[in-house]
Amino acid sequence: MGGVVWGAGRPAGGVVGRPVLDLVGADLVRVAQEPGALASLAGTGGCEWPVWVRGRVPGAGGWGGRLAVRCGTRRARVCQPCARLHAGDTYRLVRGGLERGGDGDGRLWFVTLTAPGFGVVHRSGPGGCVRGRGSCRHGRARGCGVVHGEGSAVVGSPLCAGCYDYGGHVLWQAMVGELWARTVRGVRRRLAEAGGVPRSRLGDVARVEFAKVAEYQARGAVHFHVLFRLDGPEGAGLCRLGPPGWAVDAFAGAVERAAADAWVGLPDGRVARWGAQRDVREVRQGGREIAGYLAKYVSKSVGDSGGTDFRVRSAAEIGARRVSGHVRDLMWACWRLGGRREFAGLGLRRWAHTLGFRGHVLSKSRNFSLTYSALREQRRQWRAADSGSTVVVGVEWAYAGSGLSPAEDLIARGVRLDSAVAREFASAARREWRSGYG
Ligand SMILES: [Zn+2]
Ligand SMILES: [Zn+2]
Ligand SMILES: [Zn+2]
Numbered sequence: 161m162g163g164v165v166w167g168a169g170r171p172a173g174g175v176v177g178r179p180v181l182d183l184v185g186a187d188l189v190r191v192a193q194e195p196g197a198l199a200s201l202a203g204t205g206g207c208e209w210p211v212w213v214r215g216r217v218p219g220a221g222g223w224g225g226r227l228a229v230r231c232g233t234r235r236a237r238v239c240q241p242c243a244r245l246h247a248g249d250t251y252r253l254v255r256g257g258l259e260r261g262g263d264g265d266g267r268l269w270f271v272t273l274t275a276p277g278f279g280v281v282h283r284s285g286p287g288g289c290v291r292g293r294g295s296c297r298h299g300r301a302r303g304c305g306v307v308h309g310e311g312s313a314v315v316g317s318p319l320c321a322g323c324y325d326y327g328g329h330v331l332w333q334a335m336v337g338e339l340w341a342r343t344v345r346g347v348r349r350r351l352a353e354a355g356g357v358p359r360s361r362l363g364d365v366a367r368v369e370f371a372k373v374a375e376y377q378a379r380g381a382v383h384f385h386v387l388f389r390l391d392g393p394e395g396a397g398l399c400r401l402g403p404p405g406w407a408v409d410a411f412a413g414a415v416e417r418a419a420a421d422a423w424v425g426l427p428d429g430r431v432a433r434w435g436a437q438r439d440v441r442e443v444r445q446g447g448r449e450i451a452g453y454l455a456k457y458v459s460k461s462v463g464d465s466g467g468t469d470f471r472v473r474s475a476a477e478i479g480a481r482r483v484s485g486h487v488r489d490l491m492w493a494c495w496r497l498g499g500r501r502e503f504a505g506l507g508l509r510r511w512a513h514t515l516g517f518r519g520h521v522l523s524k525s526r527n528f529s530l531t532y533s534a535l536r537e538q539r540r541q542w543r544a545a546d547s548g549s550t551v552v553v554g555v556e557w558a559y560a561g562s563g564l565s566p567a568e569d570l571i572a573r574g575v576r577l578d579s580a581v582a583r584e585f586a587s588a589a590r591r592e593w594r595s596g597y598g
Contacts, residue, residue: 316378346418
């Protein structure tokens, strides 16, 4: 391997003016000699950190040339083009679920479930921050009174870290998946009760489907936005029987009560419940907005709300991460409790970077709508049909590196620019169409 460091600039000869260009130029020549690599790179949609692979058919010769595969992240901070694609998939997925709700009124509900309080935190808003008199046992004021801006760094952090229940916060977060599972079971049970049918026979009359997105609040606690759909016994779709009227009438109440009653025992003897702030509302119109809203949250990084995207591997690393003091304290709590035997099953150290939360950002019941893999498969087939290529099966793949060399980066930037221009054209065309016919 040569000793060239990409982008490092001045070569030993000290010739000013041309050397960097020459490096890129030489790299371009190399890339041009790899036509497969070039074509696959263009196919990644300008991915900022692609993975390179080589393939071979077992028993038939050696490894082929390098092919680029998009990183496929959902996080806009990691790779914009892939995150945009993922957000688009989420939008289609949620929208598909909404459309399956069809034209039946009152069959969709949008529900928000929050975390309980773990201590008083600074908040934004025109009304000003927390009011309170006197001071706590640590000598800190119980009120703040300042008007914090929306993005202020202090918002979400506790008035007194000594009073804040860090252990309770991360334990709740570690158990919230189970709390959610119990809540869904509770909704089905309450619904069966309302209809006077045995719980095991509810599926004969109605089905409960959902898609849910986890979002971090400023205080580092997740809350859930859930889209519930009530289907008839055959599931959703055209010409299928809708859910019975009594189930539609009872649904919001069933969600309210299931959420109020659900609890999970924590290993330290305490109990995890939902916060008092709950919102249950029917969706009649505006389904498009809800799909967009949920897609937007999926493309957010954990890092956007204070956590980090990558796993913490040592206590020292927590100190080195660029996070707020409050988030660091939450990570510390994960690390500290994660080392104790009674909490061993919760994976708190493994999930310190997500502040204890172990779930997926988006999760859904099986029959809510399409899946991400179905959407990817559609796209793959469309692309294969478009390029006229045949789908290769039985190929063995090997990792051949990741990231972009200077010339590859140049090409990826070009692809990104192209698709930005294409998007601009598409939205201009839509605007024109609307103003002409709308
Ligand atoms: Zn990517
Ligand atoms: Zn404040
Ligand atoms: Zn205190």
